[in-house]
Amino acid sequence: MKYAFSTLGVPGMPVADVAALAASTGYQGVELRTHPEEPVHLDLTTPERSAVVREFAGAGVEILALAGYTQVAAPGDDGPVLTALDRLVRLAGDLGAPFVRVFPGGGDSDRAEADAVAARRLGAAAETAASVGVRILLETHDSHRTGQDVSRIVGTVGHKHAGALWDVMHTWLGEEPPSTSHASLSPYLGYIQVKDVASRDDLTPLPLGEGVLPLGECLSLADPDGWVCWEYEKRWYEGAAELPGLLAGGLAHLRAQA
Template identity: 60%
Template sequence: MRLAFSTLGVSGLAIPEVIGLATTHGYHGVELRAHIEESVHPGLTAAERSGVASAFADSDVEVLGVAGYARVAAPGDDGPVLDEVRELLALASDLGAPYVRVFPGAGSGLGPAETAESETTAARRLGVAAEWAAGLGVRILLETHDSHRSGAASARIVSQVDHPGVGVLWDVLHTWLAGEEPAMTHAALRPHLGYVQVKDVASAEDTTPLGLGAGVLPLGACLEALSRDGWDGWLCWEYEKRWYEGAAPLPGLLGPGREHLARLLDGTGRGDRTGLRPARLRPA
């Protein structure tokens, strides 16, 4: 398995510094939060996109994905949502990223009929966008989040699309909050899985981000389910520092986090096949 981290944990940091953190702490890739607050977003010019792509190409760090905020199950007209997804796909293609993250975003407190309608809406929009994604060599991943936080709920939408250009991003926090055991989530997402976001928190009531292994999320059970199936994809640490001012800075946690994942993977019997890098000292 390969390891990345999200720039949500180092919001506003310039791309050279992001690449430096990944290199120093032994991470293979970075998930780029696509927001106007960040160094990377859909408003970048062609020259700026080329500069970001070149910076990564000159390193041994990959762009895992572009984490957008399009809400494909939200009520309203399809046009603005599809425009947003199309912009994210173009950005990912220009940066050489294989994935674009989108949210469900249908809203809270929906009844069965409203939920079904939102899933039909999401599937329709994703079906259109899937053709664009396929033409660009990018895959759209619906994150287990908000209105469809369980693996079963997200899989219902993606199964309706039934297109290789669309899959699911497994956020382990949200499936846990939904009450799913990791084996259940994995079974639901297995045909659709793009990559996995790992994280840790103290409790369901206190979701302030913690260093990996310092909280209660069943990361070992998640990795066991993946390893038992022979899955060999990406694990991305999404440390939500941007939303929690009091959380510890991510840079100091990156090394211990990588080591914790390596220990967990050793316990699954896949430690010698993970490809996790040792930390590397940067030149003075």
């Protein structure tokens, strides 16, 4: 199994420092939060993209994924969503990242309608993704937080460059057993995103193994050759402990659970 962490846990950290941190703590990859406030964003120039690639290659660390914020089931016209997907996918292609993360964002839309909208958009974007060697992964999140929710969409798309990202907290919040989540997502799964929290009422991030999420059960189902990424949501919880000092212990915990 290979391990990565998300830069959501180290908001704003320069690319060189992220790559060095991953290398020094034993992580093989990094999931880059792709947002205007971060060093890696959609408006990077060609030379800046090349510089990012060099930093990670020099550290011997892979760019696992770009974590974007496009909402593929959101109400409204397809045009802006498809444009955002195109830009995200092409950035991933330039950086050599095999995956991009997107959200459902269906809100209060009728479930069948939200599913259809998301499937249509993902199907269109998957063609571009295929041309640059990238898979678009729909995360178990917000309006589609369970594996069964996400599998309805990606199963309808039926394209190998449209897949799923299993965020184990959201399937847990959706009261879906890990075995059900895995069975639903495994035909489409890109990688697994882990975290830990104290309770359903307190989602402040904790060091792995110190909370209540069923990480052991989830990881026991994981592909032994696949990726697991620790998403520590420091960006949204300023009072949470700093991630760099937790990374080595988190990796040890993940390896013990696998």
